[in-house]
Amino acid sequence: xxxxxxxxxxxxxxxxxxxxxxxxxxxxxxxxxxxxxxxxxxxxxxxxxxxxxxxxxxxxxxxxxxxxxxxxxxxxxxxxxx
Amino acid sequence: xxxxxxxxxxxxxxxxxxxxxxxxxxxxxxxxxxxxxxxxxxxxxxxxxxxxxxxxxxxxxxxxxxxxxxxxxxxxxxxxxxxxxxxxxxxxxxxxxxxxxxxxxxxxxxxxxxxxxxxxxxxxxxxxxxxxxxxxxxxxxxxxxxxxxxxxxxxxxxxxxxxxxxxxxxxxxxxxxxxxxxxxxxxxxxxxxxxxxxxxxxxxxxxxxxxxxxxxxxxxxxxxxxxxxxxxxxxxxxxxxxxxxxxxxxxxxxxxxxxxxxxxxxxxxxxxxxxxxxxxxxxxxxxxxxxxxxxxxxxxxxxxxxxxxxxxxxxxxxxxxxxxxxxxxxxxxxxxxxxxxxxxxxxxxxxxxxxxxxxxxxxxxxxxxxxxxxxxxxxxxxxxxxxxxxxxxxxxxxxxxxxxxxxxxxxxxxxxxxxxxxx
Numbered sequence: 001x002x003x004x005x006x007x008x009x010x011x012x013x014x015x016x017x018x019x020x021x022x023x024x025x026x027x028x029x030x031x032x033x034x035x036x037x038x039x040x041x042x043x044x045x046x047x048x049x050x051x052x053x054x055x056x057x058x059x060x061x062x063x064x065x066x067x068x069x070x071x072x073x074x075x076x077x078x079x080x081x082x
Numbered sequence: 083x084x085x086x087x088x089x090x091x092x093x094x095x096x097x098x099x100x101x102x103x104x105x106x107x108x109x110x111x112x113x114x115x116x117x118x119x120x121x122x123x124x125x126x127x128x129x130x131x132x133x134x135x136x137x138x139x140x141x142x143x144x145x146x147x148x149x150x151x152x153x154x155x156x157x158x159x160x161x162x163x164x165x166x167x168x169x170x171x172x173x174x175x176x177x178x179x180x181x182x183x184x185x186x187x188x189x190x191x192x193x194x195x196x197x198x199x200x201x202x203x204x205x206x207x208x209x210x211x212x213x214x215x216x217x218x219x220x221x222x223x224x225x226x227x228x229x230x231x232x233x234x235x236x237x238x239x240x241x242x243x244x245x246x247x248x249x250x251x252x253x254x255x256x257x258x259x260x261x262x263x264x265x266x267x268x269x270x271x272x273x274x275x276x277x278x279x280x281x282x283x284x285x286x287x288x289x290x291x292x293x294x295x296x297x298x299x300x301x302x303x304x305x306x307x308x309x310x311x312x313x314x315x316x317x318x319x320x321x322x323x324x325x326x327x328x329x330x331x332x333x334x335x336x337x338x339x340x341x342x343x344x345x346x347x348x349x350x351x352x353x354x355x356x357x358x359x360x361x362x363x364x365x366x367x368x369x370x371x372x373x374x375x376x377x378x379x380x381x382x383x384x385x386x387x388x389x390x391x392x393x394x395x396x397x398x399x400x401x402x403x404x405x406x407x408x409x410x411x412x413x414x415x416x417x418x419x420x421x422x423x424x425x426x427x428x429x430x431x432x433x434x435x436x437x438x439x440x441x442x443x444x445x446x447x448x449x450x451x452x453x454x455x456x457x458x459x460x461x462x463x464x465x466x467x468x469x470x471x472x473x474x475x476x477x478x479x480x481x482x483x484x485x486x487x488x489x490x491x492x493x494x495x496x497x498x499x500x501x502x503x504x505x
Contacts, residue, residue: 011393021180042219046153049218 001081006055006074013050016031017043029071047073057081087265087504089342090334091140091173091327093165093276094441097133097236097320097428100141101168106445108427109453110478114304115428116318125283127290128297133320133429134258135161136280140501145237153218156198161323161434162230162278163237165390166192169325170238178239181233188332189242189270191260192231193253193277198224199284203291223478230278242270249392250492252350253277254324254436258500259348272334274325279434281321294397295319307430308457309394309423310404310465310474317395324437326444342448342503347379348487348500359495363399366406369497373410373489376499382485384411387419388502389452391443391488394423395430396457402465403491408468418469419487420479426456434489436498443488447504452479 007029015024017039027037035071045066048059051073057080067073092102094453099105108115115133122130137160142151145163170176178184195318196202201224207327208216223229228246235244243264249256254277261273279285289295296316299306307318334341351372353365377384390407394400407421408414424439445451452475461471490497 016152020147043149045219049216 001078003074003078006077007070008052009054010070010073013047013054016050017047025075029074030069032069051077055081084266085268087262087328087345088331088334089326089345089444090329090339091175092342092441092444093168093172093325094323094438095135095161095165096322096431096438097135097470100135100137100164102172102445103231105441106449109442109445110451112427112454112456114418114456116303116306118300120282127287128293129284129290129295129319130300131303132281133318133322133431134167135278135322137164138204141261143314152157153220155201156229156280157171157200157282157321158194158197158278158280158323159224159230159233161235161321162192162194162276165236165278165323165325166274166276167237169327172330174337175238175272175327184239184241186241187271188238188240188274189261189264189272190231190240190244191236191247191257192234192274193247193249193257193433194227194230195248195250195253195279196285197227197229198350199279199280200282200348201225203284212505224351225293228368235273238274238289240274246292248433249496249498251430251432252490252492252498253439255435255438255488255490255498255500256350257437258326258328258345258440259350259498262345262348262500265328265330271330273294273328275328276323276325276435277437278323279321279432280341286319287478288320291502293347293374305457306403307396307426309392309396309426310397310400310455311458311463312398312460312462314398314400314462317425318429320431320435322428322431322434324434324439324441326437326440327498342444343502343504346382346501346503347376348381348498350496350498351352351375352497353495355495361495362493364491364497369406369491370410372409372497373407373487373499376487376501378502384413386485387411387487388483389446389486390419390421391439391486392423393489395425401462401468404465404468414468416470418473420452420473420475422453422455422475426458430470439490440488440500443486444502447483447486447502450480450482452481454478
């Protein structure tokens with residue numbers, strides 16, 4: 001799956017968890033999910049569960065530690081799919 | 083100096099009416115909120131009826147965001163949030179703006195018996211499948227006892243005491259007394275007080291097993307809950323939430339808001355499960371002491387009580403409650419105050435009962451009426467031997483009320499009684 005294809009599927013998942021004062025246009029591949037997009041860090045686990053369902057993959061605890069940005073997520077997903 | 087405490091906001095989610103206007107209309111008419119639920123039959127319940135408030139998907143979204151509703155499965159938190167936010171809006175208290183300080187002078191005591199039983203069930207199934215990592219981030223918040231006060235505290239931005247109390251069916255009345263005491267002692271100027279209860283089989287099952295809920299009216303749900311009736315055959319399980327904003331008189335006058343009533347005082351106690359008292363039955367002396375202590379705390383005499391909002395669950399123990407009121411107030415026959423029980427219309431809303439019923443009591447006090455007792459056309463002879471039947475109105479009675487009492491009694495032999503006055 002291409003980076004673009006993954007990003008397209010990932011964006012609506014992340015969008016669900018954006019605070020009300022952050023719009024989806026503010027999301028870029030380099031956006032830090034908690035620091036820049038202000039997503040409640042507790043919701044990172046929910047994002048991962050949604051990603052697992054969408055891409056039929058399973059994250060390890062170590063993968064969660066390395067997840068900071070959209071690009072990190074894409075990297076992990078690509079690695080799992082390959 | 084002890085602060086005077088008044089009620090400046092009301093909210094309610096009841097099986098027979100969601101929101102104060104609809105609920106007021108329903109209780110005046112004696113409208114039942116009890117229905118048959120086929121799920122209970124499928125699960126082999128003896129009692130296949132109950133009281134569940136009707137909340138549309140649109141209504142949910144007026145109170146909770148899409149994100150809050152994602153993986154949300156806690157009816158009690160939903161009911162509590164709606165009732166609580168309605169009461170705060172009614173009192174003219176808006177959510178503190180994001181980035182601003184919380185309302186340091188606003189606290190919350192919002193009780194419940196259990197939280198999110200459906201969510202807990204969901205979690206247990208996943209856990210037993212070895213999928214603990216699939217529980218998501220909100221299982222704790224939805225199933226912790228203080229989930230309801232935590233949700234409300236976050237939405238409004240409360241900065242004072244934020245807690246959940248739990249004393250079975252006395253929970254709601256106890257919450258009002260706890261909030262009253264905090265304001266009276268000067269530790270907060272506003273307290274959101276109330277209680278909530280989940281609905282459904284996973285909460286009600288234990289009561290069905292105990293045979294304390296009626297199995298005789300699955301075909302006639304609106305006739306099932308029969309407080310004070312000779313044919314009362316057990317309570318009908320209900321659910322919902324009630325909420326009251328308590329505020330110091332000083333703060334309410336300064337803000338120029340509507341004052342529904344004053345909280346004159348109240349008392350809580352326990353019978354220690356001694357004497358007639360047990361896990362499931364009250365010690366009669368404790369009940370009478372609690373009522374008398376509430377009168378003392380309010381600084382009034384028994385003769386001043388115009389109306390009683392009873393606990394009266396529609397079990398065979400209703401005559402015992404009436405006798406306790408008679409002995410505590412030393413008033414009988416035609417000298418007894420008017421009395422009614424909301425449970426005839428909505429069933430026993432368990433942890434929510436005290437607050438839902440307290441809202442009904444305040445509405446009667448403020449508007450000057452006594453709602454009709456339903457399903458007691460055959461009054462229990464032990465009750466009519468104690469008090470005049472005209473004191474148990476079966477039609478809507480329009481009459482000014484000045485001083486009223488609300489009591490609730492719960493498993494664990496715990497009691498709560500509060501006195502309200504319209505000035």
